[in-house]
Each structure stands twice: as structure tokens, then as C-alpha cells.
Amino acid sequence: MPHILLTGFEPFNNETTNPAWEVVKLFEGKKILQTHTVHIAQLPCEFGAANTMLADLLTRIPAEIVVCVGQAGGRVDISVERVAINIDDARIPDNAGAQPIDQSIIEDGPAAYFSTLPIKAIVKNLRDNGIPASVSQTAGTYVCNHVFYGLMHYANTHPHILRAGFVHIPYLPEQAAAHPGAASMALEQMENALRCLLETSISQAKDIKLGAGATH
Amino acid sequence: MPHILLTGFEPFNNETTNPAWEVVKLFEGKKILQTHTVHIAQLPCEFGAANTMLADLLTRIPAEIVVCVGQAGGRVDISVERVAINIDDARIPDNAGAQPIDQSIIEDGPAAYFSTLPIKAIVKNLRDNGIPASVSQTAGTYVCNHVFYGLMHYANTHPHILRAGFVHIPYLPEQAAAHPGAASMALEQMENALRCLLETSISQAKDIKLGAGATH
Amino acid sequence: MPHILLTGFEPFNNETTNPAWEVVKLFEGKKILQTHTVHIAQLPCEFGAANTMLADLLTRIPAEIVVCVGQAGGRVDISVERVAINIDDARIPDNAGAQPIDQSIIEDGPAAYFSTLPIKAIVKNLRDNGIPASVSQTAGTYVCNHVFYGLMHYANTHPHILRAGFVHIPYLPEQAAAHPGAASMALEQMENALRCLLETSISQAKDIKLGAGATH
Amino acid sequence: MPHILLTGFEPFNNETTNPAWEVVKLFEGKKILQTHTVHIAQLPCEFGAANTMLADLLTRIPAEIVVCVGQAGGRVDISVERVAINIDDARIPDNAGAQPIDQSIIEDGPAAYFSTLPIKAIVKNLRDNGIPASVSQTAGTYVCNHVFYGLMHYANTHPHILRAGFVHIPYLPEQAAAHPGAASMALEQMENALRCLLETSISQAKDIKLGAGATH
Numbered sequence: 001m002p003h004i005l006l007t008g009f010e011p012f013n014n015e016t017t018n019p020a021w022e023v024v025k026l027f028e029g030k031k032i033l034q035t036h037t038v039h040i041a042q043l044p045c046e047f048g049a050a051n052t053m054l055a056d057l058l059t060r061i062p063a064e065i066v067v068c069v070g071q072a073g074g075r076v077d078i079s080v081e082r083v084a085i086n087i088d089d090a091r092i093p094d095n096a097g098a099q100p101i102d103q104s105i106i107e108d109g110p111a112a113y114f115s116t117l118p119i120k121a122i123v124k125n126l127r128d129n130g131i132p133a134s135v136s137q138t139a140g141t142y143v144c145n146h147v148f149y150g151l152m153h154y155a156n157t158h159p160h161i162l163r164a165g166f167v168h169i170p171y172l173p174e175q176a177a178a179h180p181g182a183a184s185m186a187l188e189q190m191e192n193a194l195r196c197l198l199e200t201s202i203s204q205a206k207d208i209k210l211g212a213g214a215t216h
Numbered sequence: 217m218p219h220i221l222l223t224g225f226e227p228f229n230n231e232t233t234n235p236a237w238e239v240v241k242l243f244e245g246k247k248i249l250q251t252h253t254v255h256i257a258q259l260p261c262e263f264g265a266a267n268t269m270l271a272d273l274l275t276r277i278p279a280e281i282v283v284c285v286g287q288a289g290g291r292v293d294i295s296v297e298r299v300a301i302n303i304d305d306a307r308i309p310d311n312a313g314a315q316p317i318d319q320s321i322i323e324d325g326p327a328a329y330f331s332t333l334p335i336k337a338i339v340k341n342l343r344d345n346g347i348p349a350s351v352s353q354t355a356g357t358y359v360c361n362h363v364f365y366g367l368m369h370y371a372n373t374h375p376h377i378l379r380a381g382f383v384h385i386p387y388l389p390e391q392a393a394a395h396p397g398a399a400s401m402a403l404e405q406m407e408n409a410l411r412c413l414l415e416t417s418i419s420q421a422k423d424i425k426l427g428a429g430a431t432h
Numbered sequence: 433m434p435h436i437l438l439t440g441f442e443p444f445n446n447e448t449t450n451p452a453w454e455v456v457k458l459f460e461g462k463k464i465l466q467t468h469t470v471h472i473a474q475l476p477c478e479f480g481a482a483n484t485m486l487a488d489l490l491t492r493i494p495a496e497i498v499v500c501v502g503q504a505g506g507r508v509d510i511s512v513e514r515v516a517i518n519i520d521d522a523r524i525p526d527n528a529g530a531q532p533i534d535q536s537i538i539e540d541g542p543a544a545y546f547s548t549l550p551i552k553a554i555v556k557n558l559r560d561n562g563i564p565a566s567v568s569q570t571a572g573t574y575v576c577n578h579v580f581y582g583l584m585h586y587a588n589t590h591p592h593i594l595r596a597g598f599v600h601i602p603y604l605p606e607q608a609a610a611h612p613g614a615a616s617m618a619l620e621q622m623e624n625a626l627r628c629l630l631e632t633s634i635s636q637a638k639d640i641k642l643g644a645g646a647t648h
Numbered sequence: 649m650p651h652i653l654l655t656g657f658e659p660f661n662n663e664t665t666n667p668a669w670e671v672v673k674l675f676e677g678k679k680i681l682q683t684h685t686v687h688i689a690q691l692p693c694e695f696g697a698a699n700t701m702l703a704d705l706l707t708r709i710p711a712e713i714v715v716c717v718g719q720a721g722g723r724v725d726i727s728v729e730r731v732a733i734n735i736d737d738a739r740i741p742d743n744a745g746a747q748p749i750d751q752s753i754i755e756d757g758p759a760a761y762f763s764t765l766p767i768k769a770i771v772k773n774l775r776d777n778g779i780p781a782s783v784s785q786t787a788g789t790y791v792c793n794h795v796f797y798g799l800m801h802y803a804n805t806h807p808h809i810l811r812a813g814f815v816h817i818p819y820l821p822e823q824a825a826a827h828p829g830a831a832s833m834a835l836e837q838m839e840n841a842l843r844c845l846l847e848t849s850i851s852q853a854k855d856i857k858l859g860a861g862a863t864h
Contacts, residue, residue, distance in 0.1 A: 216719075326542055
């Protein structure tokens with residue numbers, strides 16, 4: 001019986017909720033495509049501690065697929081991240097008050113890792129299901145990218161993890177109601193999106209060719 | 217028994233659906249606050265013809281409250297329009313192929329009319345209900361503004377219309393899925409928004425003071 | 433010898449400079465097309481007081497053409513305003529600490545006035561001269577719109593004012609350097625833009641037909 | 649006598665000019681800080697061919713500092729790129745008609761390289777000189793990123809290149825005049841920006857700590 005690990009974050013930056021956790025917790029114990037069992041976890045929004053907890057989870061749960069989910073307040077769609085970079089550069093303090101600037105996440109680690117999710121197939125399937133989605137060329141330089149990089153660094157030396165990656169999701173409507181000008185997405189649609197993403201990650205042996213680049 | 221007239225538009229600009237009509241049609245025959253009966257109608261996306269049909273509807277239906285709804289592809293929230301201006305300036309042809317530039321909607325009509333909906337109370341109630349909303353200072357210069365102006369011009373000389381106005385809504389998710397970069401809103405939330413807007417329009421005798429301006 | 437009145441504002445919202453004043457002051461005593469003499473004035477960024485000073489200037493200076501210029505931090509180009517609306521709704525306090533919400537500028541005044549500048553010809557000539565420009569459908573609800581409305585209300589009953597209107601300009605580069613993410617324009621280009629705008633206002637007897645509308 | 653290599657691109661995507669080349673050509677033979685001689689070159693906007701020409705230039709010119717400059721139409725400021733990634737994903741065809749999707753730039757090359765320019769010191773100095781600037785977390789996936797990656801891959805094995813990197817610049821005003829809604833920057837300011845960037849690259853032995861990250 002194959003396993004999936006799905007993580008979300010605790011709220012940060014003065015929010016009282018985090019859409020990543022709200023949607024991830026709906027998948028506790030769920031089966032995807034009747035074959036894969038989902039395990040969930042909430043990570044702290046803290047540099048260092050988040051990756052320590054993630055490494056501990058990865059040690060205990062023999063997951064074939066690992067997807068970390070984070071809030072991207074202001075983005076309009078499900079954005080599937082392409083690449084994690086080896087740098088912390090915090091615009092705001094994390095939940096423990098740390099604000100690293102230009103520090104490597106893994107000293108002497110490679111500059112970046114690419115997601116091993118079938119990111120193009122995911123975007124295509126999401127859109128085909130009426131869910132706004134895109135490939136993102138940057139996961140930022142905050143705790144989300146930190147965890148994404150930590151995940152890919154671990155997966156790089158643990159081949160039982162077949163696919164791993166990160167996805168950013170918009171504000172929930174009730175958050176956007178307090179941030180005039182910000183886009184949002186309904187929780188139910190986020191849930192459908194995540195299920196579609198996991199199903200595609202299971203069934204798509206090889207990613208498809210689909211243009212989703214940026215000129216700059 | 218008081219009446220409400222609610223209008224949406226047919227699809228335009230190569231869309232096959234129009235969120236305004238999709239949400240408006242859910243209100244056919246509905247009662248709001250158990251007192252007001254909703255009548256609905258679909259307007260053509262055509263300069264002139266839309267206002268002709270609207271005038272005909274207003275003659276036949278003794279509505280106390282009239283709200284016209286239109287699609288604003290790219291906007292992120294429920295935007296309650298403040299003011300209609302007496303000008304047509306079409307960036308794209310309408311559904312009949314007309315593309316007026318700098319023509320008055322009503323010759324010798326006033327330059328503008330303000331909405332008589334309680335726009336600030338509506339925005340506050342929407343936000344309090346977790347629905348992203350804002351006051352918009354411009355309804356554009358296309359068919360939406362054309363109908364908004366036509367409505368207010370009619371209401372101005374028909375005092376049985378107690379409140380009238382226009383609201384723009386975002387793309388539906390399935391539309392935004394075909395417009396990467398565009399925000400969207402779930403139909404169910406649009407429905408909740410419209411119900412809240414109508415309830416507020418009935419119950420709010422006088423608008424509230426709530427800052428919702430723009431520096432430019 | 434015909435006269436032109438050109439106004440800018442003092443700095444506001446924690447800025448130490450106002451691009452509108454920086455560019456306007458370059459025109460002191462200048463002749464446009466060798467026929468029109470420019471008079472300049474700096475208006476306070478205060479509801480009420482700005483229009484009081486403007487009315488005083490208009491009484492003293494027999495201007496055929498009046499153009500008020502204001503800063504629109506965040507906008508990318510020279511935006512020529514189409515319409516002034518009869519409402520103050522201040523998102524932030526003005527320089528005297530006043531923050532009116534939903535107050536009429538002129539009690540019982542019309543809801544709006546259209547600019548009497550040849551706004552389409554101005555936009556075309558600016559673009560033809562390599563200067564980014566557009567028609568704006570809203571001047572906001574702050575002191576800029578307040579002055580624009582006050583100007584048009586005055587001009588409406590003073591036919592010696594042949595043309596009057598308002599133009600918003602971006603941040604100067606040195607301001608944008610302190611507002612990451614904001615666009616800017618060089619002072620020299622703003623100067624060229626204003627000269628082109630005044631020349632067009634003099635020479636263009638009737639505005640041209642040029643699509644510059646917005647669907648919403 | 650130390651050398652600097654500065655490159656720009658030919659026009660692409662239906663433009664007749666490229667601001668990168670317009671500004672780079674102003675530096676032909678110039679001395680920076682009276683010590684470093686600038687060599688310039690125009691690269692084709694073609695995957696593969698651009699890097700072939702760049703490698704040839706790098707072989708012939710013993711440059712200590714190499715900066716490639718590219719157009720980022722729509723961006724508002726001088727954006728100093730942080731990281732080049734090993735992927736081509738072309739949204740539009742290049743000037744030779746090629747449109748690679750998800751191809752590695754260097755097979756078996758590392759996923760990314762970080763710029764070795766003092767990017768934070770550059771951004772600080774630009775802002776201190778009144779020039780809008782920021783650190784960018786993605787150079788896209790088109791020819792600009794392709795050249796940036798090619799440059800860093802070469803520099804990685806050629807230690808005589810002390811500093812190398814990429815900078816994106818906005819449209820020139822005359823380009824933005826044809827792209828309503830797009831920001832621009834005057835050529836003279838781009839020239840000042842590039843000189844400041846080169847001076848900082850020479851004099852700043854070690855980069856400074858300056859927060860310039862993104863939460864996502």
C-alpha cells in the first residue's frame with residue numbers, strides 16, 4: 001500500500017488561518033485513486049524547525065509522493081512550483097522571530113532542485129477541470145521555498161520518494177475579504193485541486209510537454 | 217408585495233458563459249427576506265438594445281429595487297459600482313458588432329448618476345460575511361456602464377424605484393482556467409454575495425459612512 | 433495674448449516632493465506655441481482650501497486653458513482624466529488632517545463633469561511622441577478629483593475658459609526608488625508631456641475619435 | 649588593465665528596438681572607475697546561438713566582470729537577477745523560430761547558478777542614487793535566463809571571471825507608448841543605472857546584507 005505525505009503550514013503574518021492547512025487537513029487518511037493513503041502534517045512557519053519536522057516525518061512515513069502546500073496571498077490561482085533555490089531571504093520575520101538574509105538552506109547544497117512532480121500535466125489537468133492553475137518559476141525566498149528546498153534535498157538521496165514538490169494556493173475568500181485587492185479561491189475548489197494534483201502525480205508516469213514558461 | 221428586478225448579460229468577447237447570468241438565474245422567483253420577490257432577465261450585450269429591453273422590463277415590472285450585474289474579467293472581488301457616466305467608448309465591438317466611440321448614452325443627459333444602492337453598507341456586509349468586496353469608482357465605458365447609466369436615468373424620473381445600481385463580478389473559475397493570470401470566484405459565493413447585497417438594499421434605509429475611496 | 437493656468441500640488445502622504453509641482457514649476461512664464469503665456473500655482477493638498485485658492489486664481493487670471501496636474505503614485509503613464517465626480521471619499525487624511533467620507537464637493541452640483549480638454553488627441557499626440565499615455569476613467573475620490581470637479585464647476589459658468597481638465601502623472605524615479613514595485617517617469621519626459629498636452633489643447637479645435645475606453 | 653564584458657540583445661517579439669542594446673552600446677570603450685575597460689556585444693535572441701556567441705566572446709576577451717542585460721517588458725525597475733535555472737521553456741518562439749519546452753540548457757548541468765554580482769549592494773546603490781531597483785527571484789525561462797545560465801556555467805570553470813550576472817531593464821518610453829499599461833524608464837536613467845551597477849561590481853568586494861526577498 002503506497003503512501004502520500006501532504007503538509008500545510010500554521011498561520012503566519014498576522015493571519016488567523018492558513019488555507020494550506022485548511023485544505024490539507026481535509027485529506028487526513030483519505031485514499032487517492034483507491035491505492036494511495038494520505039498522511040498529513042502541519043509544519044511550523046519557522047526556518048529550520050519546519051525542515052526538522054519535515055525530515056522527521058519523512059523518516060517515519062514511507063511516502064512515495066510528498067507534496068507541501070503553502071499560502072501565497074495575492075496570487076490568483078493554484079501555482080505549481082517549478083524550482084526550489086538554496087537561499088533564505090526573509091522579507092518578514094518567521095513565527096519564531098527569525099529573519100535570515102541571504103543564508104544558504106543547506107550549506108554546500110546545490111543552488112536549486114527542480115520539482116519531481118509532473119508539473120505540466122498537473123496544470124493541464126487542473127485547467128481541464130475548470131480550476132485556474134499555472135506553473136510558477138519562483139517559490140520566493142521565505143519559509144515556503146525553505147521547506148520546498150529541504151524536501152527536494154531529502155528526496156534527492158531517498159529514491160523511495162518517487163515524486164515531490166510544492167504548490168502555492170491563494171487566500172481563502174474570508175482572508176481576502178480583509179485584504180482588499182487580493183484574489184481568493186473557495187476551499188472546496190482547493191480541495192478538488194489538491195485531489196487532482198495527487199491523482200495526476202500518481203498516474204502520470206512522465207510529464208507532458210506544455211508551454212508554461214515566462215519571458216522574464 | 218414588493219418586487220426586485222435582477223438582470224445579467226449574455227456571454228460576450230468570445231466567452232461561452234457569463235457569470236452575471238449564471239448567478240442571476242439562480243434567483244428566479246426567489247423571495248428575499250421573505251418580503252421581496254425577484255424577477256430576472258438576461259440582457260443582450262449590445263449598446264442600445266440592452267437599454268431598450270431594460271426600459272421595457274422596468275415598464276412591466278413595478279420593481280422597488282433594481283440591480284444589474286455584469287462580468288468584470290480580471291477583477292478579484294464583488295465590486296459595487298459607485299457611478300455611471302454618460303459616455304460609450306467601446307474597446308471591443310459589442311455582440312451586434314457596434315463599437316461606439318465617445319457617444320453620449322442619453323443626449324443632453326447629465327454627465328453621471330450615482331448608484332442609489334447603499335454601496336458602503338453592502339461592501340461592509342459582504343466583507344463581514346467573508347466575501348471579498350470593494351467599491352469601484354468606474355464601471356468602464358462599455359455595455360455595463362451603458363446599462364448602468366440607462367437604469368439610473370430611468371430611475372431618476374420613476375420614484376417607485378427606491379434603489380438601483382450595478383455590481384461587477386469576477387470570472388467564474390472555469391473561465392479563469394482559460395485566462396492564466398486572471399482571478400475568479402466560485403458561483404456559490406457569487407450567489408451568497410448577491411443575496412447579501414439584496415438583503416442589505418432592502419434593510420438599509422440609509423447608507424453608512426465607510427471609507428472606500430481611492431487617491432487616484 | 434491668451435493665458436494658461438497650470439497648477440500642481442504640494443507633497444502629501446509622507447512624500448517630500450510632488451512630481452506635479454516639480455514639472456509645473458518648469459513652465460513659469462513660458463510661452464506655448466509662441467502665443468499662450470503660462471501662469472503657475474501650487475495648490476495645497478487640502479479639501480476645501482485647494483478649491484478656494486483655485487477659485488481665487490481663476491478670478492485673477494483670465495485663462496483660456498486651465499490644466500491641473502496631480503501625482504498618481506503607482507500609475508505607469510501620463511493619464512489624462514476623462515471625468516470628475518461630485519464626491520469626496522478620502523482613503524487617507526489630507527494635509528490638514530481632514531478625511532471626508534461621501535460628502536458632495538458642491539452641494540446640489542451635478543454628479544459629474546467631463547473634461548473639456550481634447551483628451552483623445554492629447555493621448556494620440558503623446559504616444560506619437562514616444563510618451564506613454566492613456567485616458568483614465570476615474571480620477572479617484574481624493575483631493576485630485578476634488579480640484580478637478582471644482583475646476584470644471586467653475587469653468588461651466590465661465591465661458592472664457594475654453595478648455596479645462598486634469599492630468600495624473602506617475603512618481604518621479606527618486607520617489608519610486610523608495611516604493612519598490614512602483615513605476616516612474618523622468619522629469620524631463622513629464623515636461624515634454626505637459627508641453628505636448630498644452631500645445632494640443634491650443635491647436636486641437638475639436639477632439640478626435642480614438643478608442644480609449646475600458647470594458648470595466 | 650582589467651576588462652568588462654557587457655552584452656545586450658537584438659530586438660525580439662515584434663519590437664524594433666531593444667533597450668538592452670540601446671543602453672549597452674553607450675558603453676563601448678568606456679572606462680569604469682578609470683580602471684576597467686568595457687567591451688560590448690549584441691547577442692542574437694536565439695536559444696543556442698546566443699550562448700555560442702557568448703562563449704566565443706568570453707574566450708577572446710579576458711573579462712573580470714561580465715554583465716548581460718535583457719529587456720523585461722512590463723517590469724517597472726532595474727531588476728537584478730539572483731538565480732539562473734537550467735531550463736528552457738519558451739512562451740513565444742525565439743528570433744530563429746525555435747520554441748523549446750522543458751529542455752535543459754546544459755545537459756547534466758546543475759539545476760541553477762546564483763549570480764556572483766553583489767546584487768544587494770547594487771540595489772542599495774541604485775536606490776540611493778534615485779533609481780528604482782529590486783532583486784528579482786526569477787529571470788524567466790526564455791533566452792534571457794538561457795544566456796544567464798550559460799554565462800554562469802562558463803564562469804564557474806573560469807575563475808578569472810570574478811563577477812558575472814544578469815540584469816533586466818524595463819521598456820523604453822517609446823516602446824511603452826505602444827503598450828498601454830506598461831511601465832518604462834528613460835534611456836539616460838538606464839545608462840546611469842548600468843554605470844552604477846558596474847562601479848559597484850568593481851568596488852564591492854563582498855555583498856552586503858539587505859533584505860530583498862519575497863514571501864512567494
